[in-house]
Amino acid sequence: MSLLNIGMSGLNASQVSLATVGNNIANANTAGYSRQQTIQTSNASNLNGGVFIGSGTTLADVRRVYNAYLDQQLQTSTSLSNDANSYLEQVNPLDKLFSDKTTGISAVLSSFFAAVQTSAATPSDTAARQLLLTNAQTLSNRFNALSSQMQQQNEGINSQLTTMTEKVNQLTSSIASLNQQISQAGSSNGSGPNNLLDARNEAVRTLNELVGVTVQEQNGSYNVSLGTGQSLVLGNTSNTLTTARTGIDKNQVTIQVKSPSSVSDVTSVISGGKIGGLLRYRDDVLVPAMNDLGRTAIVVADKINRQLGQGLDANGEFGASLFSSINSAAAISQRSLAASSNSAGSGNLDVTITNSSALTAFDYEVTFTAADKYTVKRSDGKSMGSFDLNPAAEIDGFKLNLNGAALSAGDTFKVIPTRTGASNITTQMTDSNKLAFAGALVATSNTGNGGTGALTAPALTVPMDIYAGADLADLQAGIKNSMPVTLTFKDAAGGSQGYEVFNAKGQSIGTGTIVPGQGNDLTINVPMLDATGTAIPGKSFSFNTTVSGSPSKNDKYEVAFNVDGKKDNRNANELLGLQTKATVGVSGGNAGMSMTTAYSRLVEQVGAKASQALGDSTASGAILARAKSEVASVSQVNLDDEAADLVKFQQYYTASSQIIKAAQETFSTLINSL
Numbered sequence: 001m002s003l004l005n006i007g008m009s010g011l012n013a014s015q016v017s018l019a020t021v022g023n024n025i026a027n028a029n030t031a032g033y034s035r036q037q038t039i040q041t042s043n044a045s046n047l048n049g050g051v052f053i054g055s056g057t058t059l060a061d062v063r064r065v066y067n068a069y070l071d072q073q074l075q076t077s078t079s080l081s082n083d084a085n086s087y088l089e090q091v092n093p094l095d096k097l098f099s100d101k102t103t104g105i106s107a108v109l110s111s112f113f114a115a116v117q118t119s120a121a122t123p124s125d126t127a128a129r130q131l132l133l134t135n136a137q138t139l140s141n142r143f144n145a146l147s148s149q150m151q152q153q154n155e156g157i158n159s160q161l162t163t164m165t166e167k168v169n170q171l172t173s174s175i176a177s178l179n180q181q182i183s184q185a186g187s188s189n190g191s192g193p194n195n196l197l198d199a200r201n202e203a204v205r206t207l208n209e210l211v212g213v214t215v216q217e218q219n220g221s222y223n224v225s226l227g228t229g230q231s232l233v234l235g236n237t238s239n240t241l242t243t244a245r246t247g248i249d250k251n252q253v254t255i256q257v258k259s260p261s262s263v264s265d266v267t268s269v270i271s272g273g274k275i276g277g278l279l280r281y282r283d284d285v286l287v288p289a290m291n292d293l294g295r296t297a298i299v300v301a302d303k304i305n306r307q308l309g310q311g312l313d314a315n316g317e318f319g320a321s322l323f324s325s326i327n328s329a330a331a332i333s334q335r336s337l338a339a340s341s342n343s344a345g346s347g348n349l350d351v352t353i354t355n356s357s358a359l360t361a362f363d364y365e366v367t368f369t370a371a372d373k374y375t376v377k378r379s380d381g382k383s384m385g386s387f388d389l390n391p392a393a394e395i396d397g398f399k400l401n402l403n404g405a406a407l408s409a410g411d412t413f414k415v416i417p418t419r420t421g422a423s424n425i426t427t428q429m430t431d432s433n434k435l436a437f438a439g440a441l442v443a444t445s446n447t448g449n450g451g452t453g454a455l456t457a458p459a460l461t462v463p464m465d466i467y468a469g470a471d472l473a474d475l476q477a478g479i480k481n482s483m484p485v486t487l488t489f490k491d492a493a494g495g496s497q498g499y500e501v502f503n504a505k506g507q508s509i510g511t512g513t514i515v516p517g518q519g520n521d522l523t524i525n526v527p528m529l530d531a532t533g534t535a536i537p538g539k540s541f542s543f544n545t546t547v548s549g550s551p552s553k554n555d556k557y558e559v560a561f562n563v564d565g566k567k568d569n570r571n572a573n574e575l576l577g578l579q580t581k582a583t584v585g586v587s588g589g590n591a592g593m594s595m596t597t598a599y600s601r602l603v604e605q606v607g608a609k610a611s612q613a614l615g616d617s618t619a620s621g622a623i624l625a626r627a628k629s630e631v632a633s634v635s636q637v638n639l640d641d642e643a644a645d646l647v648k649f650q651q652y653y654t655a656s657s658q659i660i661k662a663a664q665e666t667f668s669t670l671i672n673s674l
Contacts, residue, residue, distance in 0.1 A: 002046070002055060003666065007659030009056030013040050014653040016059050021645045024637045032202025034064040034635040035642075036194055064194040067634045071201060072215075074627040078205055079212035079272035081617075081624040086277025088613040090153065091285055095610035097149055098289075098603045105296070105599045108142045111135050113579040119437060120572035124314070129432035136322055137427040143297045147422035150290050151251075157278050157286075158243070158253040164210050164275050165241040165255060171207045172224065172238040175200060179221040180236040186220055211241075212272020228269040230257050241266075248339045248414045252282065285609050287419075292361040292602045294421025296584065300595055301425050302326045302356040303583050304575065309466030311436035311571025316563035318464070318476045319436025319571070324426040325467055326353050333403065334420045336366075339412040346411050347404025353417065358397030358587035364415040366400065368407045374400075376415075396587065437575075438568035440479070441543055446556040453489065453516075453551030457570060458543045458559050461523060478528035479541055484560035485509075485526055489551040492516050497551065501526075505533050516550035524559070 017038045027033040039061040045052035101107040115132040122128050178200040185193040200222060207213055207224070213232065216223045224233035232239055243253040247267070254267045255275070270276050301323035308319035325331075335351035349366065353359065363379040369386070376384035376395055384395055392399040398417045429435070443455035460479075464472055482504055490498040501510040501524055509527060514520035521544065528539040543559065551557075562568060579596060586592030593601065 002053070004660060004663040006054070006056035007656050007663055009043065009058065010656030010659060011653065013038070013057050013059050014649050014656055016062070017649040018646070018653060020062055021642050021649060025639065025642050025646075028637040028639060028642075032198050032205065033637070034066045034194070034198050034201075035637045036062055036064050038062050062194065063192070064197060065635050066197075067631070070627070070631045070634060074624075074631050075205055075208050075213075075215070077620065077624040077627040079208040079276070081620040082209045082274050083212070083272050083277040083280065084613065084617040084620040086274040087281045088610075088617045090157070090278065090281040091606070091610045091613050094150070094153065094285065094289065095606050097146065098606050103142075103146070103149075104603065105139075105142055105146065105293075106596065106603070108135070108139045109300075109596055109599065112139045113576060116572065116576045116579075119435070120569045120576050123437040123569040123572055124566045126432065129314075129435050132435060133322075133427070133429060133432050136429070139300070140323060140425045140427045143293070143300075143422040143425050146293060147290070147297075147420075150286060150293075151423070154251060154282070154286060154290075157282055160278060161253055161255065161275060162243045165243050168207065168210050168232075168275075169238075169240045171203050171210070172232045172240075175203050175207070175222060175224060175233045176236050176238040178203065179233070183220055183236075208273055210273045211270060211275045226257070226266055226269060227271050228266075230264065230266050230269065231259070232257070246340065248337050248412070249416075250337070255279075285606060287363075288361055289602065289606055290422070291363065291416070291418045292598075292605075294418035294423075295356075295359050295361050296421075296595060296598050296602070297425045298326050298353060298359065298418055298421040299356045299584050299598070302353070303578050303595075305466050306463065307571065307575045307578060308436045309464050309472075310440060310460065310574070312438040312440055312562055312565055312568075313436045314433040314566050316565075317434075318440065319466070320429060320434050321466055322427065322429045322435070324424065324428050326356065326421075326424075327467055328424070331420065331424050334424075335398075335415060335417050336400075337414040337416065339414075342411040342413075343408040345405050346407050347402055349413050349415065350401045350403045351415055351417055352399050352401065353397060354394050354399050355397040355587075357583050357585070357592060358394075359418055360396050360585070360587075361418060362396075363419075364395070364417070366413040366415055368409055368411045370409050371406050437570075437572035438562050438565035439570035440562060441483075441559055442562040442565060442568070443545060443557060443559050446558070449552065449555040449557075451489070451552030451555045452549035453555055453557070454548050455487075455557050455559070456546040456548075458524075458545040461542045461544055474539075475541065477531070478536060478539060480561050481529045481531055481533070482526050482541070484558045485524065487524075487547075487557045487559070489553065489555045491553045492550070499551075503527070504529060514547050518548070520547040521545075522547060 020036050020038050024035045038059060040057050041060045043055040043058050045054050097103050112132075112135040115128070115135040119125070119128045119132050178196055182193055182196045182200065185196060204213070204215055204222065204224065212227055213224050214227065221235050222233060223231070223235065225231045232241070239257050239259045242256050242258055244256060245253055246256070247254040247265070254265050255270060257264050257266050267279065270279055305321040305323055305325075308322055311319045313319055332350045332352055333348070336349035338346070338348050360378070364384070365377045365379070366374050368374045372389040373386060374389070375386050378384055387393045387395070389400070389402055392401055396417070400415070439457055440460060441458040443458050445454065464475060466472065468475075484504055486502045488500050488502065490500070495515060496513045497516050498511060498513050500508055501512075503509045503526065510525065512522065514522070523542055523544050525540055525542040528536045528541060530536055545559065580594050582592035582594060584593050584595060584598040
């Protein structure tokens with residue numbers, strides 16, 4: 001019987017080995033499958049006649065060929081690669097959107113200033129004026145289109161995050177269920193359930209494609225958590241990820257972990273996987289790009305509007321705004337986001353742009369320490385200091401004012417001064433005759449003058465605020481009513497020459513001296529008159545001019561309102577100068593840059609991010625490929641090896657059968673002999 005038992009043990013072992021090889025071959029293309037191999041041990045030897053005789057073999061285990069270290073490397077590289085690929089998939093379209101001349105700003109901004117140059121050369125040409133209006137409309141539309149594309153991308157990210165969190169929940173639920181099944185299977189027979197272990201590892205790998213997780217094994221179960229320890233799976237239970245618009249910025253979804261006892265926001269701590277890549281792109285590229293583009297749009301609208309406000313149009317009236325006001329009621333209210341945790345009934349903040357050139361591309365966190373006191377922290381981490389609501393202080397080109405009920409200590413706001421700039425800009429001028437190309441004032445010499453004196457074109461010393469409303473209208477009316485102003489020169493004596501200034505009523509309003517033969521810069525202050533010619537108490541304006549040459553006694557020079565200056569292009573030239581003038585980011589000692597340079601720098605920054613993302617994706621992809629290769633070298637089914645094992649175990653089975661046959665023949669011989 002011992003020979004028969006030995007043969008049977010070999011037969012059983014070879015049969016199981018054949019089944020294991022067959023299972024390996026059948027699962028050669030199964031994702032996450034680790035090849036299996038049988039482990040045999042020798043049965044105990046029996047003492048017979050002073051020697052130990054073997055009693056066959058025993059199947060000890062069918063184990064999976066698996067390396068925990070290599071699997072961990074695969075999980076990590078899977079997370080990093082999917083993070084990089086997700087980031088790259090988002091940044092590439094934005095890079096192309098900004099840099100392409102058919103969708104970017106550079107080409108239309110250049111076309112706009114080319115139209116300004118044409119108009120400056122022929123300020124009375126109606127067709128040139130109309131072309132400028134058309135280019136202005138194209139420019140504002142392009143800002144709107146870029147802003148719309150970025151908003152759509154933001155909403156696309158929100159949608160993807162919602163979909164992916166649902167997939168995460170399915171996987172974490174599956175891992176918790178597999179933990180339970182593995183625990184039960186392990187306790188029933190003491191052998192590891194290889195198919196369940198493979199399924200759990202594959203679920204974790206798939207989870208890492210979505211979000212980077214950390215896995216700790218405890219008593220045979222996997223505990224899965226996010227990077228900073230927020231639990232997703234604990235033994236047989238799983239928590240769920242949800243998306244919600246509960247953050248201070250309702251345009252962006254946040255990600256929360258819901259457990260039976262609490263809800264916590266984990267948006268800021270998530271990294272890795274497709275979700276981590278989307279969040280990283282949103283924070284590093286999309287939001288800063290929206291802010292930067294909005295800042296450029298605000299500067300374009302503000303500087304062009306203000307410059308047009310300094311000149312006269314074809315109708316002889318002060319200039320009007322070409323673009324919409326940067327401080328419209330809607331724009332002011334959109335720049336501050338109140339936290340949902342603020343005190344009940346609290347108001348919001350109005351954010352007014354006071355100096356567009358000083359604006360940055362950052363957001364600001366405003367926290368009230370009292371009803372009228374607050375601190376400001378910029379999104380780059382810089383503390384801007386403490387401020388009072390009254391009087392409002394200027395912070396990086398904007399001021400904050402309370403809108404609504406009083407605020408309480410602890411109330412928090414997110415201030416986004418430039419975020420909506422590109423979406424809000426519109427071209428509001430429709431009549432090209434209202435484009436103010438002429439200078440507001442003009443100087444003329446009296447026809448009876450006998451000297452060589454001359455006055456340069458006068459200019460108002462204080463730029464008019466085109467957004468000032470009624471105050472601006474009063475100033476413009478006062479200038480019109482107070483003109484012309486006459487300078488009358490006296491005899492030269494002792495190397496100097498005196499002059500006297502008379503207002504429109506012929507009343508003396510001041511005196512001064514010049515040095516004949518030199519350039520003499522003059523600032524003339526003019527008390528304002530109303531429509532009846534009566535002086536307005538406390539109201540005045542001033543202008544600058546330069547006197548050159550040597551005026552003769554009683555020579556007169558008149559400075560008048562340039563009502564007939566249709567061919568004057570002085571203000572058009574000033575408008576053209578904005579193309580190269582530093583108007584963006586001029587603050588804190590920074591020299592700033594022009595509008596075109598600001599946009600070009602934005603294109604370069606996004607392009608650099610795209611280039612870096614491509615490098616990261618390539619590198620992480622190579623690391624992932626290597627990790628897969630190393631895992632495959634250990635755990636993947638090799639059909640050539642399995643075919644060899646199949647032949648080996650077939651021969652093993654046949655040989656074991658021969659042992660049984662020999663035992664039967666020996667037993668038959670013994671029985672027959674008896």
